Amino acid sequence: MDVLAGCMRGLYGLSIGESARENLATALAMAAAGRGLSRGECVELARRGDDQLLQTFVQAVTIHETYFFRHPEQFELLRAIAQERLRDSPRPSVIRALSAGCASGEEAYSLAIALLSAVQGTPSPPQIEVLGIDIDRPSIEKACGARYGRWAVRDLLPLWSQGSICGPDEAREVVEPYRGLVRFRSVNLHDPFLALLLGHQAPFDFIFCRNVLMYLVPTAITRVLRHLIGLLTPSGYLTFSPTDLQHIPKLFSRHPHDPTFLSRVRSATGGASAPGHPSPSSAEDRPVDSKPASAPADPLAENAHLGQMLANAKRLLDAGDLTRARAICSELLRWHPHVPAALYLAGLVEMESGRAWRAEKLLLEVLERQPDFALAHFVLSTLLKREGRNSEARARLVRLSHLLEGIPDETILAGPEEITCGWLRSVVNDHLNA
Numbered sequence: 001m002d003v004l005a006g007c008m009r010g011l012y013g014l015s016i017g018e019s020a021r022e023n024l025a026t027a028l029a030m031a032a033a034g035r036g037l038s039r040g041e042c043v044e045l046a047r048r049g050d051d052q053l054l055q056t057f058v059q060a061v062t063i064h065e066t067y068f069f070r071h072p073e074q075f076e077l078l079r080a081i082a083q084e085r086l087r088d089s090p091r092p093s094v095i096r097a098l099s100a101g102c103a104s105g106e107e108a109y110s111l112a113i114a115l116l117s118a119v120q121g122t123p124s125p126p127q128i129e130v131l132g133i134d135i136d137r138p139s140i141e142k143a144c145g146a147r148y149g150r151w152a153v154r155d156l157l158p159l160w161s162q163g164s165i166c167g168p169d170e171a172r173e174v175v176e177p178y179r180g181l182v183r184f185r186s187v188n189l190h191d192p193f194l195a196l197l198l199g200h201q202a203p204f205d206f207i208f209c210r211n212v213l214m215y216l217v218p219t220a221i222t223r224v225l226r227h228l229i230g231l232l233t234p235s236g237y238l239t240f241s242p243t244d245l246q247h248i249p250k251l252f253s254r255h256p257h258d259p260t261f262l263s264r265v266r267s268a269t270g271g272a273s274a275p276g277h278p279s280p281s282s283a284e285d286r287p288v289d290s291k292p293a294s295a296p297a298d299p300l301a302e303n304a305h306l307g308q309m310l311a312n313a314k315r316l317l318d319a320g321d322l323t324r325a326r327a328i329c330s331e332l333l334r335w336h337p338h339v340p341a342a343l344y345l346a347g348l349v350e351m352e353s354g355r356a357w358r359a360e361k362l363l364l365e366v367l368e369r370q371p372d373f374a375l376a377h378f379v380l381s382t383l384l385k386r387e388g389r390n391s392e393a394r395a396r397l398v399r400l401s402h403l404l405e406g407i408p409d410e411t412i413l414a415g416p417e418e419i420t421c422g423w424l425r426s427v428v429n430d431h432l433n434a
């Protein structure tokens with residue numbers, strides 16, 4: 001049980017208390033009986049990334065309590081800030097929100113309904129895009145269905161939401177156009193590559209991460225906060241539930257009207273900026289090849305725009321624009337010198353630019369920091385092969401093939417692409433057998 005609890009902590013950042021431990025023990029016993037394996041064998045499979053087992057254990061230890069417009073005052077402030085943004089120059093063409101730990105989706109739909117109702121009726125309103133993420137797949141499936149019972153709509157709905165959730169009490173449905181604004185994905189907030197995974201949807205103007213941190217261990221809270229702050233726009237807000245505030249470092253500015261709305265920008269006097277108007281000061285506003293003027297005082301701000309920078313570098317690399325990709329990578333490494341995803345992308349760019357020595361150094365550093373980064377092993381072996389160092393390349397592939405042993409085929413490997421273990425395994429075998 002200790003190993004399994006450690007695995008849930010390591011993978012998802014989940015804190016396994018007394019009752020979660022009991023649920024986990026029951027789920028383990030049932031999974032072992034169902035598969036005809038010993039409990040130890042099941043734990044080992046989970047440790048190696050067996051997706052089905054991991055999902056069983058996630059369901060055993062997560063709580064999915066949620067409902068529409070929970071903490072209604074937060075949605076009122078969200079609308080007020082969105083409406084204020086419409087007076088900005090230039091006006092935003094899109095407003096993006098993330099529901100991080102969305103459970104069955106009520107929070108994500110509430111965000112979409114609040115934002116759309118706030119901007120509707122204004123000339124050329126901005127597009128609204130909402131993403132909901134959670135580790136619990138059945139919850140995500142329910143969220144995609146957009147159908148809810150009476151308990152999900154337990155509070156009086158705000159007037160401005162009228163016409164968005166329709167149908168009889170036990171079969172309420174979020175209707176268009178609200179429903180179409182929301183996407184859901186099964187994503188782990190504690191994934192070291194969160195920034196990369198969400199790079200295409202980021203940056204977000206609003207991130208709601210409510211009633212999630214209380215289930216995580218302190219180190220995971222720090223990691224998740226770092227990632228989320230990196231996914232915000234310069235003037236974006238990170239919103240927690242009032243009970244979460246005790247877990248949040250005092251580094252953030254709190255909105256003067258509601259301390260649960262946090263931003264990373266401070267006004268010149270050191271206090272919070274006016275509602276909806278934090279002064280822009282981030283990496284996003286600088287030309288890609290300029291350097292930050294000085295190191296940020298706030299360690300969490302160091303991760304500002306990590307997701308966006310990674311996504312930009314990846315996009316430029318894919319488009320073959322190596323000069324600009326290199327410029328972004330050097331900026332990226334200046335801000336995030338220890339992040340494996342940043343080192344990996346920089347390594348890829350150097351490799352494609354023909355700077356083999358530098359690429360090798362970066363990839364080795366990735367592997368020093370994250371020895372099980374399968375794609376980095378693979379890219380390194382490709383690089384070594386290109387250099388004519390065939391036996392070193394082969395040794396790297398053999399090592400990689402051992403690393404992939406026992407991981408289920410459908411497991412998505414950490415990295416900027418959704419590459420499955422099965423695909424990489426077959427490529428590695430092809431190379432080894434060639």
Ligand SMILES: C[S@@+](CC[C@H](N)C(=O)[O-])C[C@H]1O[C@@H](n2cnc3c(N)ncnc32)[C@H](O)[C@@H]1O
Nearest residue numbers: 062065066101103134135136188189190210211
């Ligand atoms: C109590 S619900 C909160 C729902 C919603 N945010 C709200 O406040 O109403 C907590 C959710 O966080 C999710 N969760 C816990 N750890 C997570 C992680 N590492 N990544 C993504 N979601 C996580 C759980 O699966 C669960 O659905």
